Amino acid sequence: MISRTAPLTFGQLSVWRINETYPVSRWSETYLRRTARLPGGCTVDQVLAAVATVCARHEALRTHFVVGAAGLCQLVRPAGREVRVEVVERSPVTPAVADAVADELAADRIDPAEEFGVRFAVLTEGAAPVLLAVVVDHLVADGTGLRRVCAEVVAALGGDDPEGGRWLAQRPPQPVDLAAEQRGGSGLRRAEAALDHWRALLRDVPPEVFPLPRPRTDEPGRVEAILTSSSGRHNLAAAAAATGVSPQDVLLALTAVATAVVVGSDRVVLTLQSGNRFGGRWHSIVSSMNQYAPLLVDLGPGHVGFADFAEALHSATLKAYRAGSYDVDAVTDLVRRERGIDLGFDNFFNFMAHDVDKRHEVTAVPARGVVTDTEPNRQIGPRLDVKVRSGPDLPVVVRTDPRLLPRPALRALLGWYDDQVHRVATGRVTVGELVNDCARALGRGARA
Amino acid sequence: MTGSPWSAEFERVLRGYLPLHGPDARLRPDDSLADLGLDSMATVGLLVDVEEEFGIALADDDLTDQTFASPAALWAVVDRLRGASR
Structure with missing residues (x-):
């Protein structure tokens, strides 16, 4: 029945x-x-x-x-x-x-x-x-x-x-x-606006950058580690206050830099998780509302200051989240027509730490985080997945395909996060400096 | 709310995203929305709800921290766009 x-x-x-x-x-x-x-x-x-x-x-x-x-x-x-x-x-x-x-x-x-x-x-x-x-x-x-x-x-x-x-x-x-609402009236208008957003994305993004081929799911194997850092949580609030952007934008911008170094490209597409739980009737519905929202990042000239870079990313993020509710079948058809491949996502970033308050002036403290190997609950999926959780020690969890980022480099990357949050909190730093520091940490060549 | 430089609908939508603003407190044009509890993720919700309420679409140039800094700044953008759409 x-x-x-x-x-x-x-x-x-x-x-x-x-x-x-x-x-x-x-x-x-x-x-x-x-x-x-x-x-x-x-x-x-x-x-x-x-x-x-x-x-x-x-x-x-x-x-x-x-x-x-x-x-x-x-x-x-x-x-x-x-x-x-x-x-x-x-x-x-x-x-x-x-x-x-x-x-x-x-x-x-x-x-x-x-x-x-x-x-x-x-x-x-x-x-x-x-x-x-x-x-x-x-x-x-x-x-x-x-x-x-x-x-x-x-x-x-x-x-x-x-x-x-x-x-x-x-x-x-x-x-x-x-x-029913999504398929009628204002829902249709939003869905069409989201499709326009995807058309613009495909116009702006080179084919070799997005969409990425779907990670092979018949080759399991992921490694994972976690950074726990009470100093990092403190410094994140300080970094947000120092740069004038939100704690989320600070870590998003650092992740954009890290992703560019890891994949070896100044232009990358991050995958954000759009919660799609806005005000109104559907805010607390028991259902699955999350959808992937791609965010194009262009590191640009190395001399750009981190604060300016993070602020520009913030505006782009608003656009990405605004178009975060869409008919994935319509988008998949669009991507197949425009790019000739199936829609795939990688380079995930999910900021879930909404307990870091940037409103109060704080002084940065030395980075004293600890990196620990953990057991991933997924052996397939994105090759690079960064999650930031709530808690007094600001857990940053990174899961990777070891063929992209092996465990020693994964640990080094998490240490880099802890160091750079402190660095951003204590003075001006350019995107280029962050890139080169990350490359050194991961044993990659520095940017020219 | 009498004497507000914006519509009642705008204030209703905006207040829904200001958890630190008392329900009976007056909303002033230059109030800091961040200080009243508007965080990064809530900004997205406010953007979507404002666009739906007024049938407008903010352009890329309007998606800045300055637009969402205060009630007056946001209303200036909303009022301009709804005037253009009439």
């Missing part, structure tokens, strides 16, 4: 097309995971009821995705159908244990045509619920959507989650309705 049906939203369609480029055996690497602490004193039955309530509220949690006669579509099933919830007894129940349970939940591929793309596990200790682990297929929700699911479950149990409580009091928006 079907409650409602619709084409996929632009965000869902993007995820589907990306999944098509991955081997089916590796789809579970793309699933999102989150854990939530359950309020003390609740029972397993109460948790199950809260999960059922939240699944009834959000159609994404009870949707199948199929290829029908009219193409890809989402089939919303009535509330009340069974959702996978496991009850797992452990002693003690810790976040690390919950992560391990989440990994087990994610181990088996979710068939989007046959199974709802969400799995829950209630971790109990002495039969008392302690933590909730949730795994979602990216078709169902992005990080914001998953956060809402967990927050609403906690709030439904009477837990202390003010945001969950506010969301629970709202009538939630649904992906079927978003899909």
